[in-house]
Amino acid sequence: RKEVEQDPGPFNVPEGATVAFNCTYSNSASQSFFWYRQDCRKEPKLLMSVYSSGNEDGRFTAQLNRASQYISLLIRDSKLSDSATYLCVVSSGGSNYKLTFGKGTLLTVNP
Amino acid sequence: NAGVTQTPKFQVLKTGQSMTLQCAQDMNHNSMYWYRQDPGMGLRLIYYSASEGTTDKGEVPNGYNVSRLNKREFSLRLESAAPSQTSVYFCASSEWRGGEQYFGPGTRLTVT
Numbered sequence: 001r002k003e004v005e006q007d008p009g010p011f012n013v014p015e016g017a018t019v020a021f022n023c024t025y026s027n028s029a030s031q032s033f034f035w036y037r038q039d040c041r042k043e044p045k046l047l048m049s050v051y052s053s054g055n056e057d058g059r060f061t062a063q064l065n066r067a068s069q070y071i072s073l074l075i076r077d078s079k080l081s082d083s084a085t086y087l088c089v090v091s092s093g094g095s096n097y098k099l100t101f102g103k104g105t106l107l108t109v110n111p
Numbered sequence: 112n113a114g115v116t117q118t119p120k121f122q123v124l125k126t127g128q129s130m131t132l133q134c135a136q137d138m139n140h141n142s143m144y145w146y147r148q149d150p151g152m153g154l155r156l157i158y159y160s161a162s163e164g165t166t167d168k169g170e171v172p173n174g175y176n177v178s179r180l181n182k183r184e185f186s187l188r189l190e191s192a193a194p195s196q197t198s199v200y201f202c203a204s205s206e207w208r209g210g211e212q213y214f215g216p217g218t219r220l221t222v223t
Contacts, residue, residue, distance in 0.1 A: 032209050043201055043214035044154070087154070091209045098170075099144075099209070101154040 003027065006088050006102035014110050017078045021105050023071040023088030027098075032091035033064055035073045037084040038104065044087055048073070078109045112137050115215035117202050123221045124192045132187040132218050134202030142208045143185035144169075145177060147198040148217075154201065160185055161208040192222045 006023045013019050021035075033050035048055065050062040050071055061074040071088055088102040115136045124130055136143065144159040146169075156169030160179040174196060176188045185204075189196060199219050203212040 034211065043216050046211050046213065049211055099156060099212070103151070103153040 004088055004090050004100045004102040007105045009105035011105065011107045012110060013078055015078055015080060018074065018076050019078055019107060021073045021086050023102055025069050025090045027092050028069060030090045030092050033071050034089040035062055036087040036089055038087060039084050080109050080111060083107055083109045114138065115202055115204055115213055117215035117218050119218060120216065121219045123223065125223055126193060128192050129188065129190050130192065132200055134186065134215055135184045136204040137183065138204060138213065140204035140206050142205045143179065144203040144212065145187045146201045146203065147171065148201060149198050157187065194222045196220065197222045
C-alpha cells in the first residue's frame with residue numbers, strides 16, 4: 001500500500017452537488033491529518049485539520065477512521081470556487097518525523 | 112502580516128550554477144520546511160527545521176543544503192544545479208513540528 005493514497009480523480013460535478021474524497025494511509029502510527037486545497041499554479045492552503053471525532057466547517061466535513069486508516073472529505077452544495085486540487089496529508093511523529101502528501105484529487109465544479 | 116514569503120518567484124539556471132532560495136515567515140513559528148513539487152509526484156519534503164538551530168533531512172535531500180538563519184528565515188541552497196532539480200519549490204512553516212503548515216507562494220526553478 002502506498003503511504004498516502006487518494007482517489008485519482010478527476011471529479012467533474014455540477015454546482016450544488018455533494019462530492020466526497022477518500023484517502024488511505026499505511027502508517028498506523030500516524031498522528032496528525034489534514035486536508036489542503038491547491039489552486040492551479042498556487043501554493044497549498046490548509047483547508048481543515050482532521051480530528052478523531054470528525055469535524056465540520058460550513059459545507060466541509062472531514063472524518064477520520066483510525067481502525068481502517070482512512071480519511072474522508074465531504075463537500076456539500078459545491079460552488080464554482082471549490083474547483084481545485086485537494087491534498088490529503090498525514091503526519092507521523094516521534095523521532096522519525098515525516099509529513100506525507102497525497103498526489104491530490106482534482107475537482108472541477110461546472111455551472 | 113505577510114505570512115510566508117519566498118524569493119525569487121522564478122529562476123532559470125544553467126547546469127552547474129549555484130543559487131540560494133530565501134524564505135521568511137512572520138508568524139513566530141518554530142518549524143520551517145522546504146518542499147519540491149513535480150508533476151505526478153506530489154509534494155516531497157527536502158529538509159525541515161523543527162526549531163531554530165536544528166535542521167533535518169526529509170525525503171529527497173540530495174543536492175541541497177539548508178540554513179536556519181534565525182527563527183524567521185530558512186534558506187535552501189543548490190550548490191551545483193542539475194536538470195533533475197527543475198521543479199516548483201515551496202517553503203512552509205508551522206507553530207510546531209507536525210502542526211498545520213502555511214506555505215509560501217513558491218519558486219519556479221528551471222535548470223537547463
